[in-house]
Amino acid sequence: MFWLELLLVLIVLFYGAKIGDVFLGLAGGLGVAVLVFVFHVQPTSPPIDVMLIILSVVLSAAALQVCGGLDFLVSIAERILRKYPQHITVLAPLVTYVFTFLAGTGHVIYSLLPVIQEVAKGYKVRPERPISIAVVASQQAITASPISAAMAAMVGFMAPLGVSMGTLIMICVPATLIGVVLGALSVYRKGVELEDDPVYQTRVVEGLVKAVSASSRAEKKVFGINAKRSVVLFLLGTVLVVLMGTFPEFRPAFADSNGAVKTISMSQTIQIVMLALSAIIVLACKPKSGEILQSSVFRSGALAVICAFGLCWMSDTFVNGQMSFIKENVSMYMTDNVFILPVMMFIVSALITSQAATTLILIPLALAFGMPAYLLIGAWPAVNGYFFFPVAGQCIAGLSFDDTKTTHIGKFVLNHSYMRPGLINVVVSVIMATLIGKMVLG
DSSP, X not given: OHHHHHHHHHHHHHHHHHHOTTHHHHHHHHHHHHHHHTSOOOOOOOOHHHHHHHHHHHHHHHHHHHTTHHHHHHHHHHHHHHHOGGGHHHHHHHHHHHHHHHHSSTTHHHHHHHHHHHHHHHTTOOTHHHHHHHHHHHHHGGGTOTTSHHHHHHHHHHGGGTOOHHHHHHHHHHHHHHHHHHHHHHTTTOSSOGGGOXXXXXXXXXXXXXXXXXXXXXXXXXXXXXXXXXXXXXXXHHHHHHHHHHOGGGSOXXXXXXXXXXXXXXXXXXXXXXXXXXXXXXXXXXXXGGGGGGSHHHHHHHHHHHHIIIIIHHHHHHHHHTHHHIIIIIHHHHHHOTTHXXXXXXXXXXXXXXXXXXXXXHHHHHHHTTOOHHHHHHHGGGGOOTTSXXXXXXXXXXXXXXXXXXXXXXXXXXXXXXXXXHHHHHHHHHHHHHHHHHHHHO
């Protein structure tokens, strides 16, 4: 029955990814129904903790967005990029990485792409170079951000293994940053120079390229006190979560029914702090609270919650029902071939274009294999395979904003601008996370 049930899971993932959006989570629910009512597998409990962690984090990020905090962060990034245009190929991915790390969402890339393209073009740098790695970096930072939906899910899965959020950040931040920098260096001289590109020259003659000078300056945007206040509050809340995750003694402890004193879990801590933070931002910054549910950040987060509900429940039910088979026949193979997990993560993420959903699907399965924590964390950056098929929103946006058309998809589809920096970023990040994880966790 193992192989039939595994085939069911794969079919659900295939059609869920094919139709996309909310159906991915709904398909997971259909998978649970078939496992329970057709294969008579006992259902596990829905992943309530993971869903609530994601929801609480997303609510605070959405409150930040409706207060203008995200736009304020983008304006800071824009000033940095325009100040050092000669370093745009390395600076752009570092900026998008940092701002995704701070905001917990890759949505900042949409506002930064026109700036990156304009600065690169004005300084005669081939826009393909900074745009391709900046898109990749903005998404890889999700596996390092303490307030991303993917990190929220990972914290929930790693807590039983004794791995704190602080440890995850200690491993993932340097590993992914090294991957981003090497990805940037891999495209530093990619392609011919902009002025020598025949496609660019043709588009200039046809008037399809907007002229930009190196001295161009962006229109100065004015942000109110509430936008700035929301950023300060949001960052303070983030720091508080990281501190409590790193130092358990900061969290309250209570006696259980047997009189044993236990510290509240990190899952509960994140839920409490981030939900309270959302309320504080609304009270202090006075946005229209109804707009929170309409924001793009909340809609993306709601999709992550639905994916957790359906996909994680399906994966957990499948794994729990086949636990004995997995331990007897699969665990040893996975332990002896540790490269398989990151490859699986990369493939699934390429199909469903979501770091959080990939985490929710595969980490429970990897936990069942009994793999060491450092290998699980080491493989985790491979969930950033969304660029492989360049159909994700961020990839399409990069192609659209570059009016020089140096950022492109080749005639063989897979020979596109994101492939080289993306693959180098993922491979290096996985290797570094595994090595750092081994040193930290042993």
